[in-house]
Amino acid sequence: xxxxxxxxxxxxxxxxxxxxxxxxxxxxxxxxxxxxxxxxxxxxxxxxxxxxxxxxxxxxxxxxxxxxxxxxxxxxxxxxxxxxxxxxxxxxxxxxxxxxxxxxxxxxxxxxxxxxxxxxxxxxxxxxxxxxxxxxxxxxxxxxxxxxxxxxxxxxxxxxxxxxxxxxxxxxxxxxxxxxxxxxxxxxxxxxxxxxxxxxxxxxxxxxxxxxxxxxxxxxxxxxxxxxxxxxxxxxxxxxxxxxxxxxxxxxxxxxxxxxxxxxxxxxxxxxxxxxxxxxxxxxxxxxxxxxxxxxxxxxxxxxxxxxxxxxxxxxxxxxxxxxxxxxxxxxxxxxxxx
Amino acid sequence: xxxxxxxxxxxxxxxxxxxxxxxxxxxxxxxxxxxxxxxxxxxxxxxxxxxxxxxxxxxxxxxxxxxxxxxxxxxxxxxxxxxxxxxxxxxxxxxxxxxxxxxxxxxxxxxxxxxxxxxxxxxxxxxxxxxxxxxxxxxxxxxxxxxxxxxxxxxxxxxxxxxxxxxxxxxxxxxxxxxxxxxxxxxxxxxxxxxxxxxxxxxxxxxxxxxxxxxxxxxxxxxxxxxxxxxxxxxxxxxxxxxxxxxxxxxxxxxxxxxxxxxxxxxxxxxxxxxxxxxxxxxxxxxxxxxxxxxxxxxxxxxxxxxxxxxxxxxxxxxxxxxxxxxxxxxxxxxxxxx
Numbered sequence: 001x002x003x004x005x006x007x008x009x010x011x012x013x014x015x016x017x018x019x020x021x022x023x024x025x026x027x028x029x030x031x032x033x034x035x036x037x038x039x040x041x042x043x044x045x046x047x048x049x050x051x052x053x054x055x056x057x058x059x060x061x062x063x064x065x066x067x068x069x070x071x072x073x074x075x076x077x078x079x080x081x082x083x084x085x086x087x088x089x090x091x092x093x094x095x096x097x098x099x100x101x102x103x104x105x106x107x108x109x110x111x112x113x114x115x116x117x118x119x120x121x122x123x124x125x126x127x128x129x130x131x132x133x134x135x136x137x138x139x140x141x142x143x144x145x146x147x148x149x150x151x152x153x154x155x156x157x158x159x160x161x162x163x164x165x166x167x168x169x170x171x172x173x174x175x176x177x178x179x180x181x182x183x184x185x186x187x188x189x190x191x192x193x194x195x196x197x198x199x200x201x202x203x204x205x206x207x208x209x210x211x212x213x214x215x216x217x218x219x220x221x222x223x224x225x226x227x228x229x230x231x232x233x234x235x236x237x238x239x240x241x242x243x244x245x246x247x248x249x250x251x252x253x254x255x256x257x258x259x260x261x262x263x264x265x266x267x268x269x270x271x272x273x274x275x276x277x278x279x280x281x282x283x284x285x286x287x288x289x290x291x292x293x294x295x296x297x298x299x300x301x302x303x304x305x306x307x308x309x310x311x312x313x314x315x316x317x318x319x320x321x322x323x324x325x326x327x328x329x330x331x332x333x334x335x336x337x338x339x
Numbered sequence: 340x341x342x343x344x345x346x347x348x349x350x351x352x353x354x355x356x357x358x359x360x361x362x363x364x365x366x367x368x369x370x371x372x373x374x375x376x377x378x379x380x381x382x383x384x385x386x387x388x389x390x391x392x393x394x395x396x397x398x399x400x401x402x403x404x405x406x407x408x409x410x411x412x413x414x415x416x417x418x419x420x421x422x423x424x425x426x427x428x429x430x431x432x433x434x435x436x437x438x439x440x441x442x443x444x445x446x447x448x449x450x451x452x453x454x455x456x457x458x459x460x461x462x463x464x465x466x467x468x469x470x471x472x473x474x475x476x477x478x479x480x481x482x483x484x485x486x487x488x489x490x491x492x493x494x495x496x497x498x499x500x501x502x503x504x505x506x507x508x509x510x511x512x513x514x515x516x517x518x519x520x521x522x523x524x525x526x527x528x529x530x531x532x533x534x535x536x537x538x539x540x541x542x543x544x545x546x547x548x549x550x551x552x553x554x555x556x557x558x559x560x561x562x563x564x565x566x567x568x569x570x571x572x573x574x575x576x577x578x579x580x581x582x583x584x585x586x587x588x589x590x591x592x593x594x595x596x597x598x599x600x601x602x603x604x605x606x607x608x609x610x611x612x613x614x615x616x617x618x619x620x621x622x623x624x625x626x627x628x629x630x631x632x633x634x635x636x637x638x639x640x641x642x643x644x645x646x647x648x649x650x651x652x653x654x655x656x657x658x659x660x661x662x663x664x665x666x667x668x669x670x671x672x673x674x675x676x677x678x
Contacts, residue, residue, distance in 0.1 A: 049660050082445065088445045101528040103446075104445045106427045190441070313427070314431070317390060323432065
């Protein structure tokens with residue numbers, strides 16, 4: 001049921017039963033390496049192109065989820081997935097091989113919570129008993145598509161972020177289906193917000209106002225304060241974008257500094273790994289939420305989190321044509337207890 | 340509620356209350372010109388790039404729908420939209436300006452029925468009272484992105500189709516909301532089907548097996564025969580792809596030849612307009628269904644139709660890397676009477 005201006009309450013509180021994560025070599029050198037379930041040391045993952053490697057990483061991640069939940073491809077009702085590549089080929093070729101009815105999504109780096117929202121809403125409405133949400137990204141396929149071929153060896157701007165090589169997948173089932181697991185309670189699909197940022201190497205600044213818009217709307221719609229949550233987790237605002245988000249809340253008289261965490265700021269060691277403002281890409285929140293944060297929910301270190309992937313909806317073409325960068329963010333409330 | 344292997348029954352039968360369509364100059368020279376609601380004779384539509392023109396066509400089409408239904412941007416709950424451009428910038432920039440909570444989709448030319456499915460499912464589950472589904476494409480932005488710059492003047496292969504310049508949008512509301520309108524009764528989200536076609540100039544052959552898979556599954560899940568429908572309408576299989584679809588059904592002992600119609604085969608005059616196998620693109624079924632077929636439903640010339648957009652999920656990169664073309668199709672049953 002819709003409540004407030006943008007939020008949907010999931011009255012049947014579907015469960016986030018399990019997750020799967022996979023990352024590449026650089027992510028395994030970072031501080032979260034003990035949390036990731038699968039990894040590869042080979043950036044090509046045995047394939048002959050970066051695009052095929054990304055698709056295979058996503059497929060491996062999803063197949064791991066299906067296997068460890070005791071399912072098979074035939075028992076999954078629907079899969080919701082997307083990635084950053086032109087025409088979303090990482091997802092398309094991955095899901096061709098899985099043969100599961102497929103909703104293709106594009107929300108740039110916001111796609112992880114977009115897919116999580118839709119999978120949860122389908123289970124809540126009894127459209128599906130078993131739904132999967134998944135996204136991926138790959139540093140090398142993203143670099144050559146959005147920026148420069150790797151061979152060019154270009155320098156990163158101080159405000160730039162590194163696209164994460166990785167994938168994450170989440171398995172959604174009805175409330176009474178399985179062992180205790182966190183519930184999906186509310187989702188807040190976002191509006192596009194564009195404050196005129198044109199610098200493609202400063203995505204955090206372009207996306208922070210969208211994250212602010214969606215989070216503040218979620219709080220208004222649900223009557224909650226930021227402190228209700230143990231963590232408000234953004235996808236990949238990075239270090240600068242996170243500062244902007246905290247500043248925007250400060251202007252509203254709310255202190256988010258101890259509650260807010262950002263997957264892009266967490267995934268790398270900034271001093272040792274030369275990753276400037278942190279990680280980004282559809283695979284960033286997907287891999288970090290599906291490992292680090294999901295484990296904290298399962299262990300009950302965290303009991304209430306708001307998951308907010310953020311996306312920048314430009315393309316190299318739109319930027320070359322002088323357009324600014326539209327941002328979007330979608331929020332998913334995940335809680336261990338429901339009344 | 341899910342029924343059968345892939346189909347969802349919409350028990351609350353939301354209504355397709357209204358539609359809007361807009362096309363470019365070539366489409367206005369075709370046989371359906373009297374059905375389209377809006378058009379432009381200027382392929383740039385007053386903008387300085389084809390991409391901006393496409394985005395403006397989509398925005399004009401959606402705003403027309405919002406205005407004529409007596410709504411404003413603020414009263415629309417959610418919009419589901421997508422297009423063919425890299426990172427879906429036609430939709431992104433269009434919906435930035437509309438400021439409506441947004442689900443970005445990518446299903447290539449299958450996106451129109453994907454958006455129609457999701458908008459209908461949201462209204463059916465009371466997640467939304469007013470939802471819009473919309474897609475667009477543009478001949479010139481697609482040519483230079485998928486094939487060659489127009490200045491190259493390359494010849495079309497005999498099996499090729501012309502990307503339609505156009506957009507279509509549909510407005511979904513609850514059953515009891517408005518005057519009599521067609522109902523959305525069932526949706527069948529598709530699986531990806533890939534029969535190994537690698538010829539990027541023969542999309543009809545790549546997509547026909549996916550259309551077959553989704554339609555036959557829909558019929559099995561609902562217990563219906565093809566004759567149940569006044570028309571089974573595919574998105575843009577074109578002339579050759581349509582023949583393949585009819586052949587595939589013949590092998591199952593079903594004669595689809597008098598029931599099947601294809602938006603890509605209908606939109607142009609093949610002899611006079613040199614369009615080879617017909618029209619294609621997200622804007623093809625969007626504009627043809629939202630005008631020609633919707634008017635036939637409203638006039639009750641047709642009372643039961645199955646709307647099946649078909650998409651080819653490759654990219655120029657995947658084709659250059661030797662991959663075949665995965666197809667997908669999604670079906671939406673629309674009926675004037677519900678029991």
